[in-house]
Amino acid sequence: MYADLRTLVAEANRAIERAGLVTLSFGNVSGVDRDAGILLIKPSGIPCSRVEPADLVAVALDDGRVVEGSRRPSTDTPTHRLLYAEFPEIGGIVHTHSSFATSWAQAGREIPVLGTTHADYFRGSVLVSRVLDPAEIEGDYEWATGQVIAETVRANDRTPEDSPAVLVRSHGPFSWGPSPAAAVDVAVALEAIAAMAWRSLTIDSAQQPIAPELLTRHFARKHGRDAYYGQEDVVTDSAGVESRKRQSEEGRSG
Numbered sequence: 001m002y003a004d005l006r007t008l009v010a011e012a013n014r015a016i017e018r019a020g021l022v023t024l025s026f027g028n029v030s031g032v033d034r035d036a037g038i039l040l041i042k043p044s045g046i047p048c049s050r051v052e053p054a055d056l057v058a059v060a061l062d063d064g065r066v067v068e069g070s071r072r073p074s075t076d077t078p079t080h081r082l083l084y085a086e087f088p089e090i091g092g093i094v095h096t097h098s099s100f101a102t103s104w105a106q107a108g109r110e111i112p113v114l115g116t117t118h119a120d121y122f123r124g125s126v127l128v129s130r131v132l133d134p135a136e137i138e139g140d141y142e143w144a145t146g147q148v149i150a151e152t153v154r155a156n157d158r159t160p161e162d163s164p165a166v167l168v169r170s171h172g173p174f175s176w177g178p179s180p181a182a183a184v185d186v187a188v189a190l191e192a193i194a195a196m197a198w199r200s201l202t203i204d205s206a207q208q209p210i211a212p213e214l215l216t217r218h219f220a221r222k223h224g225r226d227a228y229y230g231q232e233d234v235v236t237d238s239a240g241v242e243s244r245k246r247q248s249e250e251g252r253s254g
Contacts, residue, residue, distance in 0.1 A: 002038070005031050006040060006054070007053050008179065008180050008181065009040045009041070009042075009053075010051050010052055012029040012031070012092065012180035012181055012184050013027075013028065014049055014051060015029075015181070015184045016029060016048055016187060017047070019187075020098075020191075021188065022049075022098075023097060024047065025047050026097040027095060027096040028048070029042060029092065029093065029095075029183065030042075030074075030077075030092065030180070031180040032090075032092070034088075037061050038060055038061060039059050039061060039084060040056040040059075041057055041073050041074050041077055042056065042057075042073075042074050043071035043072060044072045044074050044075050055069075057071055057073040057077075059073050059077055061084060061085065064078060075142060076095050078142035079095070079143070079145045079149070079174065080093050081146070082146025082147060082149075082150065083150065086146070086150040087160040089160055089161070090160055090177065091177070091180070091183075092176060092177055092179050092181070092182060093175070094175045094176070094184055094186070094187040095174050095175075096187055096191075097172040098172070098173065100191055101167060101172065101173040101191050102173065103194070103198070104128070104167055104194050105167035105168060105170065105171055105172050108131075110128050110167070111125055111167070112209050113209045114196070114207060115210060116214065119214065120189075120219065120221070120222055121193070121222075122162065122193075122219070123158065123162035123163065123216075123219045124158065126163075126165060126190065126194070127152050127166050127167065128166070128167040128168075128169055129152045129166055129167065130148060130151075131170070132144055132145070132148060132169075145168060145171070149168060149174055160176060161223060162219065164183075164186045165186055165187070165190045173187065
């Protein structure tokens, strides 16, 4: 079942390996079928490069039970379930331990907006979560990780679109998007942003964030009703009505 989604999620898992975001088996991608009430996710401990569609585990969104698959799902599955519940507009989630983004997470530092590459994806700094308390760690740890991610986005007056990733303190980045492929694009961009910020601050530790006007203009070019980055394709719905949908090079729509 879920053949098309299986293909997309398996390819997304292999894509984060090809992009150099994964060491050993430290990473996973999921995709959601909200109508079916399930998510598909990589099995625990399986290298991303070896993930095939049939390997993916189907997990119920409501209670986390395995509804299809013989393998154990990723240990991060509860985090993914929580994020799908809290952010109904997202369709795919990526978790990696990519080197530069994870270094910022381990340092407990937000990534400041130092350039327009960053501003193309985030309406502000890349957020970092608070420290989990002992009860959260000793209890339902992975679920609490999802909760602190959602809390971080909302506490900073941000949305899943203008903050498509959060650095989980002492852990690593979680990224998302409207599809598994779009979530991979965010994860790739985040690692580049993290690397460029580290190098920029190494060159000049006193470097300041870009002007708010430049941040707003670059973010608005790709996001929202007035976005003009990318191409517009004519889309015909099931009733034969034509509309235009903007398609950017990152596979986003808006």
